[in-house]
Amino acid sequence: MTITLITGANKGLGFESARRLLALGHDVWIGARDAGRGRTAAAELGARFVPLDVTDDASVDSAAATLRAEAGRVDVLINNAGVGGGGSPADQLTAAEVQRVFEANVFGPVRVIHAFLPLLLAAQAPSVINVSSGLGSFHEMTRSEWAPFGSVAYSSSKAALTMATVQYARAIPAVRFNAVDPGFTATDLNRHTGTQTVEEGTDAIVRLATGGAGAATGTFTDRTGPVPW
Template sequence: MTTTLITGANRSLGYETARRLLEAGHTVLVGARDPERGRAAADALGARFVEIDVTDDASVAAAAADVAAREGHLDVLINNAGVLGPHGPADEITAADASAVFEVNVVGIVRVTHAFLPLLRKSAGPVIVNVSSGMGSFAATHDAGRVESRPIAPLYTASKAAVTMLTTQYAKAWPDVRVNAADPGYTATDFNGHSGPQTVTEGTDAIVELATIGPDGPTGTFRDRHGTVAW
């Protein structure tokens, strides 16, 4: 049985990813920082709730200890938790705004990955999926024909570019772990007021694909539901 932890799994893409992986036969751990919402989501799905705040060292350490005690190992880690950041004009962005966004979207991935890597290495085929975005792609954001070229969100886009590069570096550093980045695409979620043209199921296609690869699967790639994303 494949054991999978998903951060930020109490709603939207994380919740749908959990649902689909449960359907595929995974043992899913629903990670969320809010105990009430996280437990409600896990109960609705038939999964186990793990309290985890990706911005807090003690919370992440406690989550890793919980999984170590209950499951003893981890096969798949999906770093899904993320924030959009401020909506105001670029000239109003502050250093504090930047710190808040990067603390969740980038530092959070480093914190969680570091804590769970020993458990992943107990798996015969460890996999990490980092949820990135085409909004962090130079190619996509400079292509006038793509929706990613229109929004102006300096902190979110910069953080997602960092996530993709972090993914490639981890993949090079750890040949024993499959580490890939997924671009959900413009999906109807709470992030965008449910304005995206893709369903939440379509938005999780790349995440689920990368979460279910075998030991000989790709590593260091950046993919959406249509294939490799130009970066």
């Protein structure tokens, strides 16, 4: 059975990814910083819960220890947890505001990958899926209609996450690392103004999570295919 850990999975894209992968036979662990919401989501889905705040070293290390003891490995790690914000006008933006966004969107996935890498390497065909965004694509932010929706903090954090994904894929070939753009999906992050359903927003995640040993690595895709960088 495929053992899958999803961070930030008590709602939105993480919750829907968990629901779909459970239906496909995965043994899904839901990571969430709010224990009450995480346990409720896990119970509703029939998943397992582990407390996990991606911005806290001790929390991430504790989650890794729990899965090491109870599962022994992780086949698929989905770094879904992230924040919006950082939307102040550029001439008013502070370093502290940018740091808060990067702490969750960049340092969080790096922290989780570092802690869970031994468990990934214990799997036969390990995969890491980082949930990035088209708002971090240079192409989308300079040549498409989405350009006005970018922001200094959020867009740069997602660009950094996508590049980190590529570099991990190059440096650790034993693990497949890929980034996905869920698209403009209706979630709390955009106050449910998105035009896609959460099922559509998780298509790329599920495709990569079920791709097996022959799947690609070092890619950035959405539900329709490659995302221009």
